[in-house]
Amino acid sequence: MTTTQQRLAALEAEVAELRRAVVFTTALGDAIEARAYRRGRESVLGGGSGQPARTPQAERWLHVVPEPEPELEAGAR
Numbered sequence: 001m002t003t004t005q006q007r008l009a010a011l012e013a014e015v016a017e018l019r020r021a022v023v024f025t026t027a028l029g030d031a032i033e034a035r036a037y038r039r040g041r042e043s044v045l046g047g048g049s050g051q052p053a054r055t056p057q058a059e060r061w062l063h064v065v066p067e068p069e070p071e072l073e074a075g076a077r
Helices: 004-045 056-061 070-075
Strands: none
C-alpha cells in the first residue's frame, strides 16, 4: 500500500518530467520557427550565402521582411 507521501513524490516526479518536456518542445518549436523564417526570407531575397540576390521581386518585398533579431539568428544554429 502506498502512502500519501509516496503518491505525492510520484506526482512531483511526473510534473518535473512534464515541465522538462514543455521546455524541450518550446525550444524545438522556436528553432523550427526561426529556420522557417530564415528559409522564407531566403526564398524572397535570394540565397542564404550572406549576399542576397537583389531581384526586382526582392526589392519589392524588402520592406515586408524585417531584419532578423540577433538572438533569433544565434538561437537557430
